[in-house]
Amino acid sequence: MQIHKAYKFRIYPNPEQEQFFAHHFGCVRFVYNRMLALFKETRQFSKNQYKVMLPDLKRQFEWLKYPNSQSLQSAVDNLAAAIERWRKGLGGFPVFKKKHLKSSFEVPQNWWVDDDGRLHIPKLDSGIKVVWHRPLGEHNKQRYPFKVNYIAISRSPSGKYWASFSCGVEVPEPVLNPAQDMAGIDSGLKDLVVGVNQQGQVKYQVAAPRHFRRSEARISRLNQVLASKQKGSSNWRKVKRKLAIAHERVAFRRADLAHKISYQLTQENQLVGLETLNVQGMLRNHCLAKSVSDAAIRALHTFTVYKGEWYGAVVQFIERWFPSTKLCWDCGSLNDNLTLSDREWVCPPCGRHHVRDVTAAWNILQEAVRLLPGSPEQSP
Structure with a gap:
């Protein structure tokens, strides 16, 4: 191939x-x-x-x-x-x-x-x-x-x-290894990646690095200095180059982390379940836009897809409207009252305690397995 x-x-x-x-x-x-x-x-x-x-x-x-x-x-x-x-x-x-x-x-x-x-x-x-x-x-x-x-x-x-x-x-044709694990991945703004395996154990957990937030003070200061310089002058070009280097470092760090995570996911798993996110719609929310762009979730998903083709891992996306966060995997009921600030919740019908991101990752894995033809459904 x-x-x-x-x-x-x-x-x-x-x-x-x-x-x-x-x-x-x-x-x-x-x-x-x-x-x-x-x-x-x-x-x-x-x-x-x-x-x-x-x-x-x-x-x-x-x-x-x-x-x-x-x-x-x-x-x-x-x-x-x-x-x-x-x-x-x-x-x-x-x-x-x-x-x-x-x-x-x-x-x-x-x-x-x-x-x-x-x-x-x-x-x-x-x-x-x-x-x-x-x-x-x-x-x-x-x-x-x-x-x-x-x-x-x-x-x-x-x-x-x-x-x-x-x-x-x-490269040789990829060969699926049934002995490898399967992982369901939930991507968010608090934790960039939360992944569980087919036993329901948390296998991956990477906090959102917030590279831009950490460099925001320096970038803001350079923007102020740039605005005080005469456009086109020698000092203006020097500050503009410093500003470009600051933005470049943020971009390099984002890409480096996305490459490392996607490589690990496709090397260690036969199946990787991901959720389809409307990133463009999330960017329209002025309260979340900066955090969404800083997380670089789309880059992570894109890298995972093509690395899966290279290394023989199946990357399965679930539909956008699948209620992975609100669905109780024990009784199958939906918690429509769940808000974005609720990191843990208890299922009203069965009383099962859920950790928001772990539950979402497990539901994503179950749905990804269900979408594969001939695959048995998993249970924790």
Whole structure:
């Protein structure tokens, strides 16, 4: 089975290479925005016809001749993919790229890595310093063990440069191991993850880390300092970079925790039951929006789904309206009077004592097992 992975490495370009990258970023951004403006005007898009326009653009704008031509064609490909996602309802309408946000360009081929580990790309004479944090292998003189489809050079708002290698990796077909556990996972704002196994025992419990809340004071202070600087000045750019680094650290910490939890869930369980959450609706609640975005529940679910495909774990989502929190697993009655502040409750008909998140996780597991064809229902 072939899966697609992207390996991201930090690169350290010299001032000449930074200028080369800046020119590439600007040209790719210009082509993307130009084609998007044409699409918004005509509402007709043909990838091949738009690529045919590139030579005319180069004759009209001389500075478009210097970047790699395949990078400009990749900008049209990316716009075509964004439009296709919008037409299928998988994303919003494409927006224009901005200069001071993340910038990138793609190099589909003709790149190589020399014996010193420096990356060489077309139209750049010198090699780029790369921090290879993963072991390297030999593959068609590219010093990489997998088939690389393309690489993407990017610059984050914090001023860091990255090289991302998109690879097609052959992995064995996943084999379900019946001896592994099953887990029902309840995700919330107080505890990010509460998971129980098929015996009803709490196997996972991770408190919500609240990364943004911990960095909020520094981010707020940097916003105040930024507002006091003259926009576009040298000091304004310095503070803006510090602010971008503060936000980047929060994003890295969220992603790191989501990757670790999702990896553990898919490695240790044959079945992972998750609840379908309306995250967009939760973000409309002004009392919970900051905590919901800080928890990054959607990222956790997304990582768990694709890691389950890689490692042979079944990830089963239950329907959004399933009353996992209010349902008594003993007598099956519903407690409609339960509020968000009630962390424990007693079932009125049978008197069973419930811990809110543990009960929800157990009900999610039972429902996930029920949705699997031919699986026997569990009981604690």
